[in-house]
Amino acid sequence: MPTTTDTLPITSGDDVVRVRQKVRVRATEIGLSLVDQTKLITAASELARNTLDYGKGGHADIETVLGDRRGVRVIFRDRGPGIPDIPQALTDGFTSGNGLGHGLGGARRLVDDFDIQSIVGAGTTVTIARWKR
Amino acid sequence: MDSIPILKIGSALLVTIQVDMHDQLATRLQDDLTEKIVQHRARGVLIDISALEIVDSFIGRMLANIANVSRLLDADTVVVGMRPEVAITLVELGLGLPGVKTALNAERGLALIGGVSAAGEAADDADDD
Numbered sequence: 001m002p003t004t005t006d007t008l009p010i011t012s013g014d015d016v017v018r019v020r021q022k023v024r025v026r027a028t029e030i031g032l033s034l035v036d037q038t039k040l041i042t043a044a045s046e047l048a049r050n051t052l053d054y055g056k057g058g059h060a061d062i063e064t065v066l067g068d069r070r071g072v073r074v075i076f077r078d079r080g081p082g083i084p085d086i087p088q089a090l091t092d093g094f095t096s097g098n099g100l101g102h103g104l105g106g107a108r109r110l111v112d113d114f115d116i117q118s119i120v121g122a123g124t125t126v127t128i129a130r131w132k133r
Numbered sequence: 134m135d136s137i138p139i140l141k142i143g144s145a146l147l148v149t150i151q152v153d154m155h156d157q158l159a160t161r162l163q164d165d166l167t168e169k170i171v172q173h174r175a176r177g178v179l180i181d182i183s184a185l186e187i188v189d190s191f192i193g194r195m196l197a198n199i200a201n202v203s204r205l206l207d208a209d210t211v212v213v214g215m216r217p218e219v220a221i222t223l224v225e226l227g228l229g230l231p232g233v234k235t236a237l238n239a240e241r242g243l244a245l246i247g248g249v250s251a252a253g254e255a256a257d258d259a260d261d262d
């Protein structure tokens with residue numbers, strides 16, 4: 001049962017900071033542990049930066065999930081070039097820019113749920129969630 | 134544009150990162166530090182990140198870049214005050230921060246930097262521009 005969703009644009013470095021802050025507020029409200037909060041916010045930061053750097057900007061939907069499982073879900077969407085080879089993009093050390101290549105794979109390790117959908121020429125959607133335990 | 138103050142302590146430079154770093158600030162810090170290492174013939178750079186709630190690969194890359202440039206200029210880089218939850222997260226992210234030494238606090242960080250004997254000396258603000 002998702003509650004209200006915050007939709008934030010990601011078109012600048014400052015927007016990446018705002019996404020982190022909003023995710024922190026949600027994670028604190030729902031009572032994620034400090035380590036879990038930190039992991040979720042770090043993953044969100046990596047994905048927001050990818051949306052900006054590679055997806056040519058987009059937005060993040062941030063929602064609190066209540067019910068059997070309580071947690072925070074964040075969906076990153078862009079209408080950028082898409083990812084031709086997702087397993088390669090998830091491999092540590094792979095970057096098509098000048099990054100460290102740990103963002104996507106690292107984000108996957110830092111959350112409980114991770115889903116990536118990408119269509120070349122149409123865009124990329126990455127969904128992450130971290131649940132209260 | 135704002136910048137991050139760089140303090141001189143003996144033959145080391147101390148930088149305390151207090152804000153949520155954005156891109157220009159990170160670039161500016163790298164440039165300013167490089168300049169000050171040369172200007173003060175600094176042997177070490179201490180970067181206090183105890184105020185940082187997260188370190189992602191953007192910040193990780195900045196720290197690694199600073200360490201690389203410092204090494205070329207014959208200065209050691211020590212990151213001090215990393216929060217435990219940040220350390221746990223960095224490991225899972227797979228960022229070992231190669232070339233970056235770490236210490237629990239600034240005092241221990243200073244001790245790690247070779248040739249720094251003036252740790253007790255009054256810190257004079259080197260960022261007077």
Ligand SMILES: Nc1ncnc2c1ncn2[C@@H]1O[C@H](COP(=O)(O)OP(=O)(O)O)[C@@H](O)[C@H]1O
Pocket residue numbers: 046050051054055078080081082083089090094095096097098099100101102103104105124
């Ligand atoms: N939203 C996106 N749109 C297009 N390509 C992407 C997107 N996110 C990631 N990628 C691709 O996946 C690669 C790996 O991403 P990541 O692991 O975050 O490393 P880095 O950001 O350091 O390049 C990127 O270099 C890029 O080629």
Ligand SMILES: [Mg+2]
Pocket residue numbers: 046049050099102103104
């Ligand atoms: Mg990335």
